[in-house]
Structure formats: C-alpha cells, structure tokens
Amino acid sequence: MSVQETSTDAQDDLVVQVRVNGESRRGFAEPRTLLSDFLRHELGLTGTHVGCEHGVCGACTVLIDGEPVRSCLMFAVQAGGKEIETVEGLAKGAEMHPIQQAFQENHALQCAFCTPGFLMTVSALLDTNPDPSEDEIREYLSGNVCRCTGYVGIVAAVQSAAKKLRDQGGTADER
Amino acid sequence: MKPAPFKYVVPDTVDEVLALQAEHEDEAKVLAGGQSLVALMNFRMAQPSVLIDLNGLTSLSGIENGGPVIEIKALTRQLEVERSATMTALPIVAEALRHVAHVAIRARGTFGGNIAHADPASELPALMLALEAEMVATGPDGERVIPAADFFKGYFTTSLEPTEILTSVRIPTKQPGAWAFMELARRHGDFALAGVATLLDVEDGRCRSARIALFGVADTPVRATEAEAFLVGKDPVGEVLEEAARITAEALNPSSDIHAPGAYRKKLSSVLVKRAVTAALNRGDMG
Ligand SMILES: Cc1cc2nc3c(=O)[nH]c(=O)nc-3n(C[C@H](O)[C@H](O)[C@H](O)COP(=O)(O)OP(=O)(O)OC[C@H]3O[C@@H](n4cnc5c(N)ncnc54)[C@H](O)[C@@H]3O)c2cc1C
Ligand code: FES
Ligand code: FES
Numbered sequence: 204m205s206v207q208e209t210s211t212d213a214q215d216d217l218v219v220q221v222r223v224n225g226e227s228r229r230g231f232a233e234p235r236t237l238l239s240d241f242l243r244h245e246l247g248l249t250g251t252h253v254g255c256e257h258g259v260c261g262a263c264t265v266l267i268d269g270e271p272v273r274s275c276l277m278f279a280v281q282a283g284g285k286e287i288e289t290v291e292g293l294a295k296g297a298e299m300h301p302i303q304q305a306f307q308e309n310h311a312l313q314c315a316f317c318t319p320g321f322l323m324t325v326s327a328l329l330d331t332n333p334d335p336s337e338d339e340i341r342e343y344l345s346g347n348v349c350r351c352t353g354y355v356g357i358v359a360a361v362q363s364a365a366k367k368l369r370d371q372g373g374t375a376d377e378r
Numbered sequence: 379m380k381p382a383p384f385k386y387v388v389p390d391t392v393d394e395v396l397a398l399q400a401e402h403e404d405e406a407k408v409l410a411g412g413q414s415l416v417a418l419m420n421f422r423m424a425q426p427s428v429l430i431d432l433n434g435l436t437s438l439s440g441i442e443n444g445g446p447v448i449e450i451k452a453l454t455r456q457l458e459v460e461r462s463a464t465m466t467a468l469p470i471v472a473e474a475l476r477h478v479a480h481v482a483i484r485a486r487g488t489f490g491g492n493i494a495h496a497d498p499a500s501e502l503p504a505l506m507l508a509l510e511a512e513m514v515a516t517g518p519d520g521e522r523v524i525p526a527a528d529f530f531k532g533y534f535t536t537s538l539e540p541t542e543i544l545t546s547v548r549i550p551t552k553q554p555g556a557w558a559f560m561e562l563a564r565r566h567g568d569f570a571l572a573g574v575a576t577l578l579d580v581e582d583g584r585c586r587s588a589r590i591a592l593f594g595v596a597d598t599p600v601r602a603t604e605a606e607a608f609l610v611g612k613d614p615v616g617e618v619l620e621e622a623a624r625i626t627a628e629a630l631n632p633s634s635d636i637h638a639p640g641a642y643r644k645k646l647s648s649v650l651v652k653r654a655v656t657a658a659l660n661r662g663d664m665g
Contacts, residue, residue, distance in 0.1 A: 234383075258417050
C-alpha cells in the first residue's frame with residue numbers, strides 16, 4: 204500500500220512529483236488538494252481555470268497521459284508520476300500554437316475564462332481525429348461551456364486549426 | 379468548495395481494500411474514477427474520513443472475452459470500453475457509452491463505478507438490465523454473482539454489502555439481434571430526462587422475445603415487463619407498437635424534478651419506446 208512515494212502516516216502534506224509540459228515538477232499537496240488547485244497554487248500554472256468544481260464546465264480540462272480530464276475531479280496525489288499538459292505548454296515562446304491562432308482569428312473567445320479548457324480539449328480531439336466533422340467537433344466539445352461567444356466561432360476555429368495542422372503535416376502535439 | 383480532510387490510502391490488492399472496508403465501515407469510501415464521488419466531496423455532500431483509492435489495482439482493469447461472456451473489470455475506464463475492439467461484438471455498449479457525459483469524464487470515469495453509483499438516470503445500469511448482465515461482487519467471503527435484475531435497489535442504492543466491492547461485470551455475448559439505444563437529454567452529455575435500451579429477437583416479422591429497459595423514470599432502471607410480454611408473437615409495428623408504448627408508460631409513475639415533470643417523463647417513455655423499437659427493427663433489416 205502506498206501514497207505516491209510517501210508513507211500513509213504523513214497525511215498532512217505529501218510530496219507530489221509530476222511532469223508538466225515536459226518538465227519535472229514537484230510540490231506539496233494534502234490528500235484532499237484537487238489537481239486544479241495544485242497546478243494553480245502550488246506550481247503557479249494559473250492558465251488552468253476553475254469554474255464549477257463539479258465537472259460540468261470544462262474550464263479546468265488538462266491532458267493526462269494524452270487524454271483530456273477534469274483537473275477539478277482528481278486529487279493532486281493521484282497525478283503522481285503522470286504526464287500532464289496544460290495550456291501553458293501550447294505556445295512556443297512568443298509563437299502561439301496553431302489552435303490558439305485559430306481561436307484568435309475566428310473570434311472564438313471573449314473573456315477567455317473557458318478558453319484554456321477548450322484549447323486542451325481541442326488539442327486532444329485533433330490528436331485523435333485530424334479532420335473532424337462539425338458534428339464530431341460539437342460532440343467532443345459538448346463538455347465545455349462558454350458563456351460569451353456562442354459556439355459558432357469556436358467550431359470554426361477548430362475547423363481552421365485542423366486545417367492548419369494538416370497543412371503542417373503534424374499532430375496537435377508534435378508541431 | 380473543497381473536500382473535507384480525509385485519510386488517503388492506495389491499496390495494491392483487493393484483499394487490502396476489503397480489510398480497510400471492514401476496519402472503517404461507513405467512514406470509508408472507495409474511489410474509482412471520481413467523476414461522481416469527487417464532485418460530491420467538493421460540495422461536501424460526501425465526507426468520507428477514509429478514502430480508499432482503487433486506482434492502484436491494475437488487476438481490476440481490462441476486458442476479457444470469454445466466449446459466451448465478455449467480462450469487463452470494474453476499473454476499466456468508460457472510454458476504454460467504448461473504444462475496445464472486443465466490444466464491437468456488442469455494439470449497443472459503445473452506443474450507450476457515447477451518451478454518458480463527455481469524453482473528458484469518460485476518460486477517467488470507470489465502467490464499474492458508474493454501475494455501483496446506481497444513478498437512476500444513468501445509461502449503464504439500464505443497459506445491464508437489458509443485456510441481462512451479471513455483477514460480480516467481491517467480499518470477505520469471496521465472490522458473489524448478482525444478476526442485474528437483483529442489483530439495483532433504489533436511488534443510488536445497490537445490493538452490494540458495505541463490506542463488498544464490485545469487481546467486474548459479465549455480459550452474455552449471445553443477445554437478440556435487433557437493438558437500439560436512445561435517450562432525450564437537454565444537452566448532449568447531460569443526464570437523460572428519460573432513455574431506453576431495447577433488444578428484440580425478430581423472426582418472420584414476429585417478436586420471439588423483447589427486452590425494453592428504461593432509465594430516468596423511476597428510482598432504479600426498470601424493465602417494461604408487461605410491454606415485453608405483450609410484444610411476444612406479434613409484429614411490433616403500427617397499432618401493436620402503439621399499444622406496447624401505452625402499456626410501458628402506464629406501468630410507470632416517474633417523479634418530477636427541476637428538469638422535467640413526472641407526467642412529461644411518462645409520456646416521453648412511450649415516445650422513446652416507439653422510436654427505439656422502430657430503430658431496432660430498421661437496423662435488423664439492414665442486417
Ligand atoms: C459533468 C458530468 C456529467 C455526467 N453525465 C453522466 C451521464 O450522462 N450519464 C451517466 O451515467 N453518468 C454521468 N456522469 C457520471 C459519470 O459517468 C461517473 O463516472 C460515474 O457515475 C461514476 O463512476 P466513477 O468511476 O467516476 O466512480 P466514482 O465517482 O469514483 O464513485 C462513485 C460511487 O461508486 C462507488 N464505487 C465506485 N467504484 C466502485 C466499485 N468498484 N465497487 C463498489 N463501489 C464503487 C464509490 O464509492 C462512489 O460512492 C457524469 C459526471 C459528470 C461530472
Ligand atoms: S472547474 Fe472542473 S469542470 Fe468546471
Ligand atoms: S469566452 Fe467567456 S466564457 Fe468563453
């Protein structure tokens with residue numbers, strides 16, 4: 204029996220070691236610390252947003268071992284040893300990721316509260332399906348809520364991002 | 379909100395889980411995908427003082443094709459079941475799973491966790507009834523096999539003992555050939571207002587057997603047994619189908635909530651039965 208590299212007796216603050224956006228990071232977490240709060244408060248990665256904390260809004264979506272998951276419905280200690288991708292990992296320096304560019308060009312955001320969750324979900328979608336139909340896009344994004352833009356611009360952005368990535372001949376991950 | 383503090387344990391074996399459950403009884407909860415439990419803990423509607431994380435139990439994950447039955451281990455993620463090549467033998471399962479929440483929830487949520495949670499509006503419990511699956515519970519005295527018909531006892535209540543966990547689900551591979559899965563939800567991925575899983579064995583235009591399971595219309599998933607019996611020996615179209623749909627709704631007394639009044643759900647159940655039986659027949663025709 205174990206609690207990620209720590210004994211079960213030390214229940215106050217556990218050391219959690221993860222890889223985030225390709226970098227090894229470690230921080231402290233109580234068992235009850237949500238992964239979303241760990242990313243934001245302990246690792247300073249505030250790009251991951253927190254809206255509802257019950258899985259409904261999708262703002263906190265990150266990729267864990269390549270799959271989109273709700274960071275508000277996981278404890279940080281459960282992420283030990285996992286490969287996490289957050290919105291901070293998308294841009295290369297000052298150069299935005301093609302998905303980010305497409306969101307900007309297609310007015311797929313206004314306040315941008317929902318955007319990190321959308322970007323990560325779209326990145327997972329385009330990794331598995333480089334040329335999704337509008338229905339497939341809408342179904343895949345059904346778990347992400349945007350209160351500002353409506354979804355027309357977002358769907359257009361995904362189509363445009365898909366095309367950009369296909370033209371570049373890479374996946375959303377390896378540009 | 380944030381969860382209340384708890385003691386967190388990650389056992390490596392089922393025996394360790396069972397020992398912890400026996401030791402802590404009501405104080406403890408097992409954590410599978412967390413897609414229901416963590417949300418409840420965030421709102422402090424659940425405050426276990428000991429959280430037993432099942433995610434260390436690799437032996438509880440995977441799908442095995444054992445010929446007459448496919449066994450899905452409890453911790454297998456919903457998305458993995460949906461994508462599994464083995465499950466193409468039972469296409470109604472992937473179809474039902476696509477109605478469960480969203481990709482990011484299914485990536486983490488487990489097949490067994492959904493069934494053990496026993497939300498009456500959930501797709502999988504009704505699907506288990508329709509497929510006449512068996513739930514395998516493991517407790518201090520070993521394994522116990524529970525038919526789906528005896529498993530769901532009420533709102534969020536199953537026949538699992540507090541000392542047991544659900545370890546796998548066994549689904550017979552021999553199923554009636556015509557099937558359909560349908561639901562009505564306000565938005566894709568939301569819990570359904572009502573839904574239906576149906577499997578029909580039709581020969582020469584006559585139903586040899588019919589299975590109709592509904593969810594969202596009672597405190598457990600239910601089989602429309604009267605309507606099923608009525609359809610046997612008949613061609614399930616036109617007035618016969620109308621009558622089967624009427625019989626289905628008549629047997630139900632759904633409660634009202636903020637999403638829909640009970641009378642609406644009752645009406646919806648008859649509409650869904652008609653649509654689903656028709657879709658099943660059409661799919662059967664296509665081979
Ligand atoms: C936004 C959102 C939308 C959703 N929409 C739907 C939907 O449309 N349809 C639907 O069906 N579900 C829906 N869900 C719920 C989702 O499918 C959950 O994954 C599922 O209900 C619970 O599975 P889990 O593995 O996450 O279990 P957990 O949340 O970890 O556990 C749920 C409960 O079951 C118990 N439990 C778990 N595994 C076992 C086991 N092996 N043995 C004994 N007890 C166990 C736990 O102790 C807990 O009480 C939704 C969830 C969210 C957040
Ligand atoms: S904050 Fe996680 S889904 Fe809303
Ligand atoms: S841009 Fe404001 S919520 Fe989506």
